[in-house]
Amino acid sequence: MHRTPPVTLVAWTPLPGIEGDFDFLVLDSKRNHVIIAAEEHHTLEVFDAATGAHLQSVPGVKTPHTLAYVPEKDEILVADGGDSSTLFFSAADFRQVDRVPLIDGSVTGKTDSPDVGYYDARRHTFYIGNGGKSANLSYSEITAID
Incomplete structure (x- = not known):
């Protein structure tokens, strides 16, 4: 039986002043940047x-959840539960370039709709889960954005 060596911690980066959860992260492969959704800090951290x-630290998000890097457009997509939308940012300068409103989750005071998402690079489509209890609805939706 062949065993691999144990996992080894190689580095960590302290972030004074940033408290709360990191929700999702994505790699901008063009710039070799890791972008993290700091949902309780209401920023993207690069x-x-x-x-x-x-x-x-990138402001302009309320409660960022799932992130996706779209190389063909050089954009970062953000499922923002606090804004009930998907936000589009230029990966070059983090300027917001578009916004697609989704089911309003603010009626319950929660900030988790939309929450989970997945970018299908082959289809160039961002799928986002939203609605449900967070929007005071008896159903949820999967929204597809090209």
């Missing part, structure tokens, strides 16, 4: 994937 250095 790191250098090679060094772990914290590069910047």
